[in-house]
Amino acid sequence: MILKSLRTYFNNALLGYYPDTEIKSFFHLLSERVLKMKRIDISQNLYAVVSGKKYDKFQKAIDGLKKYEPIQYILGDTEFYGLVFKVNPSVLIPRPETEELVQWIINCHSEQNKETELNILDIGTGSGCIAISLAKNLSNAKVFALDISNDALKTAKQNAVNNEVEVEFIEADILDWDCGNLEFDIIVSNPPYVRELEKEGMSANVLEHEPHLALFVKDDDALLFYRNITEISKTILKPNGQLYFEINESLGERTKDLLVNNDFKSIELKRDIFDKDRMIKAIKR
Ligand SMILES: C[S@@+](CC[C@H](N)C(=O)[O-])C[C@H]1O[C@@H](n2cnc3c(N)ncnc32)[C@H](O)[C@@H]1O
Numbered sequence: 001m002i003l004k005s006l007r008t009y010f011n012n013a014l015l016g017y018y019p020d021t022e023i024k025s026f027f028h029l030l031s032e033r034v035l036k037m038k039r040i041d042i043s044q045n046l047y048a049v050v051s052g053k054k055y056d057k058f059q060k061a062i063d064g065l066k067k068y069e070p071i072q073y074i075l076g077d078t079e080f081y082g083l084v085f086k087v088n089p090s091v092l093i094p095r096p097e098t099e100e101l102v103q104w105i106i107n108c109h110s111e112q113n114k115e116t117e118l119n120i121l122d123i124g125t126g127s128g129c130i131a132i133s134l135a136k137n138l139s140n141a142k143v144f145a146l147d148i149s150n151d152a153l154k155t156a157k158q159n160a161v162n163n164e165v166e167v168e169f170i171e172a173d174i175l176d177w178d179c180g181n182l183e184f185d186i187i188v189s190n191p192p193y194v195r196e197l198e199k200e201g202m203s204a205n206v207l208e209h210e211p212h213l214a215l216f217v218k219d220d221d222a223l224l225f226y227r228n229i230t231e232i233s234k235t236i237l238k239p240n241g242q243l244y245f246e247i248n249e250s251l252g253e254r255t256k257d258l259l260v261n262n263d264f265k266s267i268e269l270k271r272d273i274f275d276k277d278r279m280i281k282a283i284k285r
Contacts, residue, residue: 128156191225252277
């Protein structure tokens with residue numbers, strides 16, 4: 001099939017499933033990946049023939065998109081903080097809000113003495129996006145990353161290799177973790193924080209394809225992970241060590257109270273680019 005006809009076929013197949021602009025953007029992403037053609041190249045090669053495996057990849061993408069599979073899972077990777085991360089249904093697709101959390105940590109620590117090692121623990125690492133971005137950008141960091149999911153850790157390990165950083169991975173349940181004598185300067189976590197009651201407003205590509213283990217908490221215990229990680233941090237954070245959380249936009253004040261009640265100081269609640277309460281930082285006394 002020639003490229004011009006493939007584009008029309010692709011648009012028509014997905015009509016009614018997604019807005020027109022989104023279908024165009026999927027087509028451009030796939031063309032870049034499968035045909036190595038940027039937007040400008042497409043208009044200049046409308047009569048190029050797309051066949052065999054290349055055509056099959058477009059057809060497979062149409063089939064997946066019709067089932068609302070996220071385009072990142074279909075492509076097999078995504079970009080986060082300027083790095084490429086492999087993603088699959090065992091890991092949450094990294095979000096731009098989380099890049100802001102990473103940026104905050106890097107801003108706070110990049111000026112520190114490079115001679116002093118900075119021990120960092122990322123809890124609920126998923127694809128490894130937070131841990132690996134910090135390891136890549138803070139030259140004095142020694143990064144540990146923990147997750148309960150063995151499949152997620154396999155992906156995260158691959159991402160660490162691909163991005164050429166060393167991260168120590170730990171398979172454990174943070175709600176029942178014997179941390180031994182580890183001590184950290186920084187603990188960061190983007191734990192599950194979506195309440196079951198919030199499912200209603202969520203789109204099919206998230207609800208039906210991203211791991212529920214990474215997303216949901218019970219309505220009556222939304223701060224389960226925050227309470228637990230704050231408690232553990234009282235033991236394994238060094239004095240003046242810093243705790244960073246990504247948070248549920250509706251639970252900013254409650255998360256802040258939790259940290260105040262646990263005697264953390266200098267608590268800062270920060271909004272994301274969408275002007276929602278999204279992250280919090282606190283210092284251990
Ligand atoms: C919201 S995702 C965050 C993933 C990644 N850090 C990110 O920001 O994209 C939460 C992660 O916590 C992990 N998780 C869920 N329950 C856990 C538990 N009890 N102990 C450790 N990790 C857990 C999930 O497997 C998932 O990878």
